[in-house]
Amino acid sequence: MQESLEAHRGGRIAAGALRDLIRRVELFGFHLAELEVRQHAARHAEAVAELLGLVGVPGYLALDEESRQRLLVERLAAPPLALPRDALSPDTREVLETFEAIAEIQRLHGPRACQTYVISMTRAPSDVLNVLFLARECGLAGWDGGRGRAWSTLDIVPLFEQIEELDRCGDVLARLLALEPYRAALEARGARQQVMVGYSDSNKDGGYLASNWRIYRAQQALARVAAAAGVELIIFHGRGGAIGRGGGPMGRAILARPPEARSLTLKVTEQGEVVFSRYLDPAIAERHLEQVVHALLLSALERDRPEPPDEWVEVMGRLAEVSQRAYEELVKGTPGFLDLFTRITPFPELGTLNLASRPVTRPAGRDTGLRLEDLRAIPWVFSWTQARINLPGWFGLGTALGAEIERGGLDRLRAMYRGWPFFAAVLDNAQISLATADLPCARLYATLAGDGGSLFERIVAEYRRSVAAILEIAEQRELLERATVLPRLIKLRNPYVDALHVAQIALLRRYRSLPPEGSPAERVRLLDAIHHSINGIAAGLQVTG
Structure with a gap:
């Protein structure tokens, strides 16, 4: 059809809507999305x-x-x-x-x-x-x-x-x-x-x-x-x-x-929430895709860029090892940690949401008691996000970086931050997690645990170590100092989301204190309110899991 139009003075149509249709079919076929x-x-x-x-x-x-x-x-x-x-x-x-x-x-x-x-x-x-x-x-x-x-x-x-x-x-x-x-x-x-x-x-x-x-x-x-x-x-x-x-x-x-x-x-x-934030508005979608294409072209042109120096790789391996050990000591080696997790976050209630395709734990976790390996990754991260702790996005970093700084490695870490895109991305992404966390809010969630204060303080101490180490290496006075938009968005959203956090904590406390023989209607009413608070906080923070 296109060739016929071009041969019979229909070039404008052939090069316009028809060509656009052909391009769409070439790209998406007749199924649109795979x-x-x-x-x-x-x-x-x-x-x-x-x-x-x-x-x-x-x-x-x-x-x-x-x-x-x-x-x-x-x-x-x-x-x-x-x-x-x-x-x-x-x-x-x-x-x-x-x-x-x-x-x-x-x-x-x-x-x-x-x-x-x-x-x-x-x-x-x-x-x-x-x-x-x-x-x-x-x-x-x-x-x-x-x-x-x-x-x-x-x-x-x-x-x-x-x-x-x-x-x-x-x-x-x-x-x-x-x-x-x-x-x-x-x-x-x-x-x-x-x-x-x-x-x-x-x-x-x-x-x-x-x-x-x-x-x-x-x-x-x-x-x-x-x-x-x-x-x-x-x-x-x-x-x-x-x-x-x-x-x-x-x-x-x-x-x-x-x-x-x-x-x-x-x-x-x-x-899902990323699709919403990046592609709902055509102007934002176009800007995002421009950034992706720019980064792809730039990275392809830099394919011959030399590997990071061996000493940087050695330091990175050491940081990963120390960080993993600190993380596992808390999450896997501390008695009562998973109990604390289920008490200070809305993790148990996430399982009652009409959301996602799988339960929050694998079957073994429901039958033999909660184990880390049985937790699904999405509700694990989602729960920490709801409680404004964001633990999966930074824990262990402060211990590892602090130990390296004490070894006299601050100048080397600063050189790695300036000269190695991977290391810079790791620290800059952690800055986002740390900046969107909120310790005063997290402390309110910690009150749901009652006797879990000492464990929570270990998390707080690591948070402070992580912030201090990143600021020292990045040579900043505050988190996200070089970012332009995100700090303003956090300050704008926090007052609205804070009220939802206070409401969620009160709802969780009331719901979990209901006696088994209590009113089923009251249980349903409170659980529905908790679901709304979860949705509201996720919408306000623009992130789930």
């Missing part, structure tokens, strides 16, 4: 074990990693099992029906409508092979072992989200790319490998500084493995809205990537 699917690695392993057990290959879950890989490679070379669905358990049927739904979406709307499958809690190459095997069973992939050929309509994306997994992700990717069926399937997809790195669970696992450093090192390791294997790497950043979940200015995050991982391809999650 649907991505995510599932826990354990669900796939259990489904594969059941399928193999039904064809006379029991004990899959008891195998070691190498044996799992060998078995899966053998089964991928064999014909699909084609088992009847009524022979399967409900859990396995659900897993397979998810893959079948992907196939149906692709059939109706094209392959681009749903082509990404994220595996949470990836720990080994077999976690990815499990998904390839299940995709093959549902007609989304295939491999001819004799000819070494494969086809696939699915991008399989391992997600590394805890400290230990981030430390080992380079090795996992190298072993995965050495497996013939997976490498053949990847080649069929253009030799482009997505890997997702998780900010939320790594922060909950090891604290703010350790999480950021491990993710930085993970990107380096992944980039080196991909380059050696001749594979294009796309690092998918699973960032949240809050600093404790990888949030912060996007341009700053792009420039903070290690040189090896800098490219013009960027994939990142955008949380």
Whole structure:
């Protein structure tokens, strides 16, 4: 149509609305936005074990990693099992029906409508092979072992989200790319490998500084493995809205990537409140996208920028270690800490909100008592934000930086802040968390704990150490001294949000003191008011989790 218009004096129409339509279709297809699917690695392993057990290959879950890989490679070379669905358990049927739904979406709307499958809690190459095997069973992939050929309509994306997994992700990717069926399937997809790195669970696992450093090192390791294997790497950043979940200015995050991982391809999650604040107003959306493109172009041009000096890397490793130890001593090693957390924040009440797709704890946490590993990362961060403590966005930083300063390293830390975008981003993002925290308000929440005062004072002491160390290194008199807009926004919002905090604390106190045999209507009324206070505070602070 465009060519015909151009050939018959319709160039103005061809170069106007019609060209705009063609560009939109090229960019968005006929599906507008791609649907991505995510599932826990354990669900796939259990489904594969059941399928193999039904064809006379029991004990899959008891195998070691190498044996799992060998078995899966053998089964991928064999014909699909084609088992009847009524022979399967409900859990396995659900897993397979998810893959079948992907196939149906692709059939109706094209392959681009749903082509990404994220595996949470990836720990080994077999976690990815499990998904390839299940995709093959549902007609989304295939491999001819004799000819070494494969086809696939699915991008399989391992997600590394805890400290230990981030430390080992380079090795996992190298072993995965050495497996013939997976490498053949990847080649069929253009030799482009997505890997997702998780900010939320790594922060909950090891604290703010350790999480950021491990993710930085993970990107380096992944980039080196991909380059050696001749594979294009796309690092998918699973960032949240809050600093404790990888949030912060996007341009700053792009420039903070290690040189090896800098490219013009960027994939990142955008949380609901971030979408609202960045894209609701067209003028703000355009400005934000300009900043993102500018940072991407600048980082690509600086790809040959030298690595930070070895002594800076050594210092950063030491800071991460000290920070993680301080965080774990409080969060994992202090009796009663999680009890304090549930008492001084609205965490228990968050679980009653009609919000999000998952409960605030994993099943084990509800059955065997609250454990850190069972807490979901989003409500963990959200709760600290509601209480104006923001602990996941800074705790451990003051102890680590203070120890380095005492070693005589202040000048080196200042040089790192001036000359290393990653280190500057870590400290500047922490400034946002510290500045939006409010100690007087947090002390009011601490009164909900009754006898938890000494534990809370440990948090306050670390807060003050963190502020003092950052101000000394950044050579500032106050937090966010060089920022122009955010300090004014904080001062503008605080008086309105403060009233909501006072109301929420009073509501929590009344709700939690209700006797079990009390009026159900009163319980519902108070809980509804608490929900409104949570929504109001989140709207006022412009952040959830």
